[in-house]
Amino acid sequence: MSRKFRVLITGANTATGRGLAHELYRDQAQIEYVLAVGTDEQPYYFRDYHQDRFGYRPVNLNKPRQQKELFMSEPFKRARIDTVVHLAFLPTANGTSEPFDVAVEGTRQFLGQCLETPSIEKFIFNSGSLVYKLRPWTSCCIEEDSELNFDPGVDAWTRARVDADMLCRAKMDNGRMRIVVLRPSPIIGRNISSHLNNFLESYLVTTIAGFDPMMRPVHSSDVRKAIKLSILRDVQGVFNVAGPDIAPLSEFCRLSGRPFVSLPFGVLRRINRWQRALGLTLCNLDVEPTWLKYSCILDTRKAEKKLGFEPEHHIKFG
Amino acid sequence: MNSKARARIRKLIRALDGPRGLERLESMGMDDEGFGYDRFGFERESLYAGYLFARQLYRRWFRVDSRGHENVPRSGRAILAGNHSGLLPFDGAMLAVDLLEKLEPPRPLRSIVDHFAFALPFVGQMMYRTGQVPGTPRNFRDLLEREQLVLVFPEGTKGIVKPFSERYQLRPFNVGFVEIALEAEAPIVPFAVIGAEEQAPVLFSIPLLGKRFGMPTFPITPTFPWLGVAGLVPYPVKYRIAYGEPLLLHREYPKESARDPDVVRAISEKVRSRVQGMIDLGLELRKSKGLVGALA
Numbered sequence: 001m002s003r004k005f006r007v008l009i010t011g012a013n014t015a016t017g018r019g020l021a022h023e024l025y026r027d028q029a030q031i032e033y034v035l036a037v038g039t040d041e042q043p044y045y046f047r048d049y050h051q052d053r054f055g056y057r058p059v060n061l062n063k064p065r066q067q068k069e070l071f072m073s074e075p076f077k078r079a080r081i082d083t084v085v086h087l088a089f090l091p092t093a094n095g096t097s098e099p100f101d102v103a104v105e106g107t108r109q110f111l112g113q114c115l116e117t118p119s120i121e122k123f124i125f126n127s128g129s130l131v132y133k134l135r136p137w138t139s140c141c142i143e144e145d146s147e148l149n150f151d152p153g154v155d156a157w158t159r160a161r162v163d164a165d166m167l168c169r170a171k172m173d174n175g176r177m178r179i180v181v182l183r184p185s186p187i188i189g190r191n192i193s194s195h196l197n198n199f200l201e202s203y204l205v206t207t208i209a210g211f212d213p214m215m216r217p218v219h220s221s222d223v224r225k226a227i228k229l230s231i232l233r234d235v236q237g238v239f240n241v242a243g244p245d246i247a248p249l250s251e252f253c254r255l256s257g258r259p260f261v262s263l264p265f266g267v268l269r270r271i272n273r274w275q276r277a278l279g280l281t282l283c284n285l286d287v288e289p290t291w292l293k294y295s296c297i298l299d300t301r302k303a304e305k306k307l308g309f310e311p312e313h314h315i316k317f318g
Numbered sequence: 319m320n321s322k323a324r325a326r327i328r329k330l331i332r333a334l335d336g337p338r339g340l341e342r343l344e345s346m347g348m349d350d351e352g353f354g355y356d357r358f359g360f361e362r363e364s365l366y367a368g369y370l371f372a373r374q375l376y377r378r379w380f381r382v383d384s385r386g387h388e389n390v391p392r393s394g395r396a397i398l399a400g401n402h403s404g405l406l407p408f409d410g411a412m413l414a415v416d417l418l419e420k421l422e423p424p425r426p427l428r429s430i431v432d433h434f435a436f437a438l439p440f441v442g443q444m445m446y447r448t449g450q451v452p453g454t455p456r457n458f459r460d461l462l463e464r465e466q467l468v469l470v471f472p473e474g475t476k477g478i479v480k481p482f483s484e485r486y487q488l489r490p491f492n493v494g495f496v497e498i499a500l501e502a503e504a505p506i507v508p509f510a511v512i513g514a515e516e517q518a519p520v521l522f523s524i525p526l527l528g529k530r531f532g533m534p535t536f537p538i539t540p541t542f543p544w545l546g547v548a549g550l551v552p553y554p555v556k557y558r559i560a561y562g563e564p565l566l567l568h569r570e571y572p573k574e575s576a577r578d579p580d581v582v583r584a585i586s587e588k589v590r591s592r593v594q595g596m597i598d599l600g601l602e603l604r605k606s607k608g609l610v611g612a613l614a
Contacts, residue, residue: 136436136437137452138452139454139455139457140357140358140451140452140456140457140460141457141460143456208439210442211439211443212443214359244352245351245352246352247351247353248355251353254320295358295359297357
């Protein structure tokens with residue numbers, strides 16, 4: 001009889017977290033129990049789930065006391081969690097009330113708590129392709145060991161993401177708990193707040209004149225699939241996750257059906273600030289805009305080989 | 319490029335070259351990732367557009383005369399390595415046109431280009447679309463893995479800004495292309511371009527000024543920067559291109575020799591001396607010497 005997993009998901013209120021919790025809950029053959037952790041009270045979409053197989057706790061992971069209470073709580077102990085999926089780390093540069101360094105510290109403490117919990121055997125961290133340094137000299141295909149963005153001039157959000165990614169990598173040789181870092185390409189999907197999704201959902205999509213980088217976005221379903229494979233497979237390490245479609249940014253702008261214009265970067269930045277102020281976009285181009293200039297095609301050969309990950313969903317809009 | 323623009327370019331080629339001309343170009347191989355681009359950003363129709371423009375230069379401005387096409391593989395991975403000169407890389411463009419014109423079926427030439435060009439708006443985009451990639455080992459290996467014909471100028475940018483007084487004297491070759499050729503078991507086809515070294519005589523260069531503009535150096539010619547951008551227009555020199563016999567390294571050296579710096583350096587020198595020999599022969603064959611010979 002194959003082993004069944006008992007999984008804790010942070011960021012269960014996000015679109016990815018909600019979808020993942022749902023998929024894991026439905027997979028009775030391989031998943032025994034799901035404990036979802038979100039920042040708000042239990043949302044309506046989790047209310048019909050059976051308590052024997054599903055639990056929900058509101059926890060702000062940036063607050064050490066709440067974190068400690070989670071690990072000390074009776075429901076957590078009863079759940080005997082063996083796998084943690086950490087999705088709660090700064091999904092977007094917008095709408096966070098916590099300073100970014102607090103979020104990094106929260107992740108550091110959360111990882112430490114997981115390491116101290118004997119039942120937890122695996123920790124999966126959802127990082128992102130924005131941690132890579134994109135410059136004119138970057139190779140078109142980016143492998144997992146490509147240079148990360150340690151640029152001292154980089155914005156605080158990107159730096160926080162790189163820091164959290166590095167925290168997880170630094171603990172990989174702990175000898176007890178397996179750590180998996182997934183670095184998905186920009187995610188496209190309903191209610192997903194990735195930088196590319198927010199960008200393409202703007203009322204007027206604005207790109208940098210003279211640049212049309214190649215991209216390989218990934219559908220949210222494929223990201224959930226990669227996370228699930230990370231839970232089920234006996235793996236550790238960093239894995240790039242990307243979709244089957246490779247095309248320039250302009251092709252995805254066309255597919256999105258939104259009007260788009262190309263402008264010099266200085267003008268574009270100002271327009272983006274106005275758009276954000278007027279609520280016409282959620283995309284923040286003050287945050288590491290190099291993805292609008294230089295290609296970022298993630299090399300997924302490692303994920304294909306070790307995780308058995310094959311992207312299935314092509315990018316569609318509407 | 320949207321579908322309408324793509325259709326317009328095809329229509330233009332059909333009008334200029336007839337259906338056979340278009341069919342010939344369409345027979346060119348390409349790794350389409352599903353949207354009409356390969357993963358490096360190469361787009362067939364952008365190459366066609368570039369080809370339509372550049373072949374006017376090829377036929378009328380540089381009046382290119384080429385030989386030795388039998389040495390260029392019709393399929394499979396291969397590296398073209400030769401001399402680089404002329405301030406702006408018209409030599410690369412003319413080689414690309416030459417292979418589209420003379421090879422059957424035509425092969426797109428994938429050039430390894432200094433990355434500073436890809437930081438420039440429009441220029442970088444045009445380069446990606448016409449098949450050029452930033453010069454990184456990974457890009458180079460990926461192209462060979464995909465059985466492409468890759469163009470390298472082992473002199474690098476030092477070649478294009480060398481002073482006029484040192485024309486046709488090759489700068490030391492970089493060795494990275496040899497390492498990759500050995501690893502990928504790819505033949506190296508040496509080539510020489512005669513004429514390009516006289517298209518924009520560099521009097522001297524100011525590297526510090528170049529750095530200010532994000533370029534490797536700032537060259538001074540009889541016309542640049544005095545005439546502004548117009549000063550970069552090349553002289554109408556006649557190009558003579560020769561492709562030499564390929565060096566089948568994998569028959570002589572095992573893959574592991576890519577890690578031996580002495581072997582790599584020796585092969586690089588061998589390629590360099592082959593190219594220098596072809597240049598010397600080409601100059602001898604040119605009837606008149608100096609700038610008159612270059613123009614005629």
